[in-house]
Amino acid sequence: MTRFRWFVIAGWILLAAVVVSTAPALESTQDNSEFLPDHYESIQALQLQEEKFSDAFSPGAILVIEREDGAALTAEDQAEVGTFAQELAPELGTDTFQPAVFFQDEQGKPNLSEDGTVLFAVIPLADGATGYDTQAFDDGRDLREEIDELTGDSGLEVRATGAVLQGLDSQESSEQTLVIVGIATIVLIVGLLALIFRSVLICLLPIVTVGIVSMIATGAIAWANDLFDLKADASVEQILVVVLYGVGTDYILFFLFRHRERLRQGAEVKDAVVHSLDRAGEAIASAGGAVIVAFMALVLSSLSIFRAIGPALAIAVFVTLLAALTLVPAVVSLLGRALFWPSKSWQKEPKHGTFVKLGRAVGRRPGVVALVSGGVMTVLALFALSFNPSFDFNSSLPEGVESTEAMETFQANFSAGAAEPVPVLVDAEGADVTEAQLGEFKAALEGARGVDAVAGPVPSEDGSAFQYYLTLADDPVSDAAQDNVAGPIRDTAHDAAPEGTEAYVGGTPGIFADMSSAMARDYKVVFPVAAGVIMLILALLLRSLVAPWFLMAAVGLGFAATLGLTVIAFQNIGGEPGLIFMLPIYIYLFVTALGTDYNILMIARLREEAREGRDPHDAASQAVTHAGPTIGAAGIILAGTFASLMLGGNTLIVSMGFALAVGILIVAFVMSMFFTPSLTSLLGHVAWWPGHGDEARDDAHGHGPAGGEPRDGDEVPAGVDLVK
The missing domain is CATH 1.20.1640.10 (Multidrug efflux transporter AcrB transmembrane domain)
Structure with a gap:
């Protein structure tokens, strides 16, 4: 170089x-549906809907309309809304929205709240549009500009929310x-x-x-x-x-x-x-x-x-x-x-007196240090058992954005599930289904927990499929809606489906329910594979079959302690009902991978000290003295970079930033600096079996008693003198 x-x-x-x-x-x-394989029920429902009901109504935006003075909407106001809808509709012939604004129900009655203060209108998605792509967000910005121009000084306040606008606000929040x-x-x-x-x-x-x-x-x-x-x-x-x-x-x-x-x-x-x-x-x-x-x-x-x-x-x-x-x-x-x-x-x-004292403490009483550091992580790890995964992405939107405020107003005045009806598809290919059977199926759905109303059935053009829409009692993106769809609603649909047919429950809560199942499967596959391959790397690096086991056990304990501390901070103290479902995966990967980094640095320094003829206790003391400052500096910088995520104001990113920052601090200052060296000291020569890489030797680089180099109290990064 x-x-x-x-x-x-x-x-x-x-x-x-x-x-x-x-x-x-x-x-x-x-688009959360893009994250799932085809064999999940929500994706099968989506595919059947696209195949049999290409003209199916899917809300892309919801307009929440109020008087600026907060009074009840008059007949003149409602007429003004009708004029506004007619003027806005031609501007919506985009890739994302259909040129239509529906502010009345099927009977021609305005979608008006009980107290008459709030009216809502629905703008459907265009055929083939997902509402989650870049073009959709551009069309969402244009929609808001058109609304501002058309409302003018009408005295009406029109705010846009729904899938497209919430996605737009989320994207802009992420950019900020x-x-x-x-x-x-x-x-x-x-x-x-x-x-x-x-x-x-x-x-x-x-x-x-x-x-x-x-x-x-x-x-x-x-x-x-x-x-x-x-x-x-x-x-x-x-x-x-x-x-x-x-x-x-x-x-x-x-x-x-x-x-x-x-x-x-x-x-x-x-x-x-x-x-x-x-x-x-x-x-x-x-x-x-x-x-x-x-x-x-x-x-x-x-x-x-x-x-x-x-x-x-x-x-x-x-x-x-x-x-x-x-x-x-x-x-x-x-x-x-x-x-x-x-x-x-x-x-x-x-001179670093602090690390000298810490090193002496570890070397002098490794059993106590291992017990205390391991005990602290174990206590924190117990709280990880109460981790509650959440799929409510909208809760991560910052307060004050238009889509959040509009959705809060909507849900306060209308059925929470009206924002996004959940489709239930009945595949009747090859079956002879009667109207009575379809009516019985609808009645069964109406009796399912979490369902406020059921619309349909709507037959496909060839009569081989039928579509129902459920209005849920809860916000479709909430954890309650997900639990109801995953449990009683799907159970009811599957059991009540007419003979010879198959029912699929889709929509956003269906997608989230399937993502939850997929995550449970991933925990059983990804975690063990990553741990196994990292252990193999450690075994090859250290020429030891013992060290990788306790090193990975230490990292696993650090992972659980990190998740537990995050649960304490956000669920127990912060009052959050749950934490974003992907958090354990991120903690596991970052804490496992980066925690292994620091463990590698410390364990290699321990081996270097042992090769110079020191007994296990003295080797642990010297390793902490000389490697501690390096690991400490690296840990603080890395934890600080993760902590910067907490400045974003987004609940999802804030919790992730907190978890990764405290995780790095735990693995750097508790696990690598105390638990690993003290445990290695207690195991002694056994830690290096069968390679016994801790045995003193002389080599071309001057390692060992005959060629030890002068030390630098704060700079020698542990792990630099690995087996050549």
């Missing part, structure tokens, strides 16, 4: 330019969150690096490096999504920001700490770069490999949301890993000692 540094730097810049100019845009979807997260992440990284290194150029190094990496990774992810038809959800870009900057800064820290240590020993810049890459490179590569494997395990998920985000994050980490092993050394070699400007304190070896 030192010899070809200019070529390496130029190559990365050129690659970034090519990717930016040729790669497609990274797009996301909010992305800006806030990006700014907060950069400010945090610059601030922490300034405190650690007091160098202008080092503060800029991760910003510039990750900026280049981000352009390449985003383009590569977009290509992969197009090539494999992957559907990423709207949160992927926000997570990418923190992953790229958080993980990228960690890897840069591992390299810079070792580089600064070597320079303090009197080496020339080029020699220090080569030495640091040799020592830190394997640690960075193994840590990155564990992260990539954990993310790639998501391709086994039955939900396309995870099958898309898994490879996306794996690609991002892979590109970051390559940059850490090539671009960063090339830039450091080019800048030389000017890298640390204007600070001169880097030339002196600082």
Whole structure:
């Protein structure tokens, strides 16, 4: 890297330019049906509806109409609404909306609330429109502009909500969150690096490096999504920001700490770069490999949301890993000692009394330390048992947006389920179904728990299928609606379906119910596979069959403690009815993968100390003393980048940011710094069976009693002296 540094730097810049100019845009979807395989009931209902009822009515937008003074709507006001609907309809012949505005029911009566203060109108989706794509959101913006122009000074307030408008507000909220997260992440990284290194150029190094990496990774992810038809959800870009900057800064820290240590020993810049890459490179590569494997395990998920985000994050980490092993050394070699400007304190070896004391405590009483640190995580882990998964995406919308306020008004004045009737499809292909049977089926549906009203049946053109619409007692996107559809409503539909027919319950609550089933399956598949492959990496890396077991057990305990603490913060203290259903997957992946990183750093330092002839207790003491500051600095920066997600004002992202931030702090400061070294100390020589990599030896790098190098109390990143 030192010899070809200019070529390496130029190559990365050129690659970034090519990717930016040729790669497609990274797009996301909010259509939850796109996340499920075809064998789920909600998707089968959707397919039957598209096949047999191509002209089926599906609400795309709901207009909530009130007087600006809050009084009851007069006959003149209702006539004004009729005129408004006639003028608006011709403007709605778009890819998303049909040119129609319905403000009356089937009997011609206005959709008026009991007190007469609120009227609602429905705008249907156009044929073939999902209402969740980019064009739909553009049409939603145009709809609001048309409404503003047409209402003018009429004295009426018209607010738009429904699937399209809620998706639009969610997207705009995500875009605002992305800006806030990006700014907060950069400010945090610059601030922490300034405190650690007091160098202008080092503060800029991760910003510039990750900026280049981000352009390449985003383009590569977009290509992969197009090539494999992957559907990423709207949160992927926000997570990418923190992953790229958080993980990228960690890897840069591992390299810079070792580089600064070597320079303090009197080496020339080029020699220090080569030495640091040799020592830190394997640690960075193994840590990155564990992260990539954990993310790639998501391709086994039955939900396309995870099958898309898994490879996306794996690609991002892979590109970051390559940059850490090539671009960063090339830039450091080019800048030389000017890298640390204007600070001169880097030339002196600082003393860290705190980590010396912590190291002594671990070495002196490893049993107590293991019991206390493990006990704390166990107590927190118990609260994970009360985790309640929620599929209510709309609750994550920030307060004050138009679609949220309009929907609250709608639900306060009309049946909550009227916003989105749930379709029930009866496939009667080859069956002779009578009107009496269809009536009995309708009556059964009306008696199901959670159903307010049933409309239909509507026969298909060929008479081989029938469609009903359920008005639920609860908001269709609520957890209560999902539970009712998954349980009594589907049970009733299946049992009451006329002989020879098959009934399917679809709609948004049906999709959420099926996603819940898919998640339960994924927990049983993705978690064990990711853990197994990471254990294999650890076994190969450490030449041990014992260490991977207790390391992964420690990481698993860290995962459960993280979920438990999040439950305490949001469900027990915050009063939230539940947490977003995908949270355990994200915690597992980030805490498992990144927690394994820190464990690798600590366990390798423990082995290095043991190789120098120290007994297990003394090795644990020295490992915490010398590796602790590195893990602490990396953990604080990475936790801080995840914590920046909490600034977005979106409940989903806030809970995710909190969980990932506290998870990193737990694995860095409780698990890696105390639990792992104390447990390793207690196991002693057995921890390295059968390879016994802790045995003292001499090698070309001067390891072992005969060739131990001078120590740097705060910079030696654990894990850099791995088996060669």
